[in-house]
Amino acid sequence: MAELNISERQAGDVTVLDLSGKITIGEGSVSLRSAIRRLIDEGKKKILLNLADVGYVDSSGIGELVSSYTTIGREGGQLKLLNLTQKIQDLLAITKLLTVFDVYEDEATALNSFK
Amino acid sequence: MTDETTELVLPSRVESIAEAAAAADEVARRLALSEEAAYGLDLAVREAVTNAVLHGNKQDARLSVEITFADTGAQLVVTVRDRGAGFDPAHVADPTDPQNLLKASGRGILFMRSFMDEVEWTRHPEGGTVVRMTKKK
Numbered sequence: 001m002a003e004l005n006i007s008e009r010q011a012g013d014v015t016v017l018d019l020s021g022k023i024t025i026g027e028g029s030v031s032l033r034s035a036i037r038r039l040i041d042e043g044k045k046k047i048l049l050n051l052a053d054v055g056y057v058d059s060s061g062i063g064e065l066v067s068s069y070t071t072i073g074r075e076g077g078q079l080k081l082l083n084l085t086q087k088i089q090d091l092l093a094i095t096k097l098l099t100v101f102d103v104y105e106d107e108a109t110a111l112n113s114f115k
Numbered sequence: 116m117t118d119e120t121t122e123l124v125l126p127s128r129v130e131s132i133a134e135a136a137a138a139a140d141e142v143a144r145r146l147a148l149s150e151e152a153a154y155g156l157d158l159a160v161r162e163a164v165t166n167a168v169l170h171g172n173k174q175d176a177r178l179s180v181e182i183t184f185a186d187t188g189a190q191l192v193v194t195v196r197d198r199g200a201g202f203d204p205a206h207v208a209d210p211t212d213p214q215n216l217l218k219a220s221g222r223g224i225l226f227m228r229s230f231m232d233e234v235e236w237t238r239h240p241e242g243g244t245v246v247r248m249t250k251k252k
Contacts, residue, residue, distance in 0.1 A: 025165055026129045058161050059222040067219045087154070094229050095222055096211040 004028040004054075006035050014114050015044045016082075016107075020053035023061030032061075036068045036079075045077025046114045050107070052083035062091055069101065078102075082110045119145075121184040125164075127172035127197075135164040135182050139193075142184045146191060146252060155230030156191070156250055162223035163195040163246050171197025171244055190232070191250045198243040204236050 004021040017035060022028045039047060049065070057065075065081070072079040080102040084092070092098045104110035123138055125131035139160040143153035164180055172178040178198040185192045210221045227234050233249040 024161070025132055058158060058165070059220070059226050060165065062222055063219040066217055070217050070219075091226070094225065096216060100216055 002027065002031065004031045006031060008035075008039075011048075011107075011111050014046045014048055014111050015039055016048045016050055016111075018050045018053070022056040023054055023064060024056060024058045025060035029060045029064040032064050032068065036071060040071065040075050040077070045072060045075050047072060047077065047079045048082050048104075048107075048110050048114075049079065050082045051085065051088055054085060054088065057088055057091060062095060062097070065101070066097065078114060080104065080110055080113065082107055119186045123182045125180050125182065126176045127168045127174050127178050127180055128176055129168065129174075131168060131180060132161055132164045135180075135195075136161045138182065139184070142186075142191070146186060148191075148250075148252065152250060152252075156193070159227045159230045159234075159248055159250075160193060160195070162227050163193070163248065166223055166246070167195050167197035167199075167244075170202070171199030173199070186252075188252075190252055193231075193248045193250070194245055195248075196239055196243050196245045201238055201244045202236075 002021065004019060004023055007018045009016050023032055069079045082104050084103060092101065102113065121138060121142055123135060125134055136157050139157050140153065143156050148156065164182065167180040168174060172180065181196040183194045204224060207224055208215050208221055210218065210225055215221060227248060231248040232251050235247050237245050239245050
């Protein structure tokens with residue numbers, strides 16, 4: 001089983017990536033990077049990452065979230081986060097990244113925020 | 116109370132990071148650490164071994180990373196030694212500084228310090244850097 005599973009769905013012009021597993025150095029971080037690059041290549045630049053089933057993130061994974069955010073931003077798009085687990089929320093607080101990311105607990109609200 | 120030490124010697128490759136974390140999880144189970152403490156130990160060990168593999172030994176598989184977990188009774192002491200040229204943690208940029216917030220790396224030491232009670236770096240007399248991390252039980 002892959003370290004990080006990513007399933008994609010479309011909600012209007014927003015692409016939602018439902019992530020499950022670990023975003024850690026190696027396979028997990030690389031999988032996320034590849035998925036984001038593919039979406040950009042396909043012209044999909046409104047991306048919502050659903051992290052509800054991500055049980056573990058290390059500093060590499062946090063770095064990958066930041067890279068995804070800056071890469072999408074450079075392309076004129078937006079990347080937002082949905083359903084942070086307590087562990088991820090704590091890591092984003094420690095790193096002061098909670099103020100950087102647009103974070104939502106409710107998918108409908110998150111989707112509407114892209115309009 | 117008997118002291119108990121677990122030692123691992125791993126090659127400098129990314130796969131060793133998960134192997135070290137698995138050993139940390141086993142130690143946490145054996146010592147019946149709380150879930151929160153076990154998570155912090157796992158993350159700190161991952162970050163320390165990541166630094167050793169990537170920055171210390173620069174993924175040169177001929178160079179080993181040595182990890183010890185020592186139960187001293189009141190605390191768990193973890194050491195991670197690489198064979199690299201060494202570094203001064205005082206010169207590592209603060210990842211929470213606004214100008215560094217959007218950098219893709221540089222947060223590992225912050226996590227080690229956040230989840231362990233004490234973290235210190237020394238030069239090993241025979242070469243390499245040793246990071247010593249302490250967690251009160």
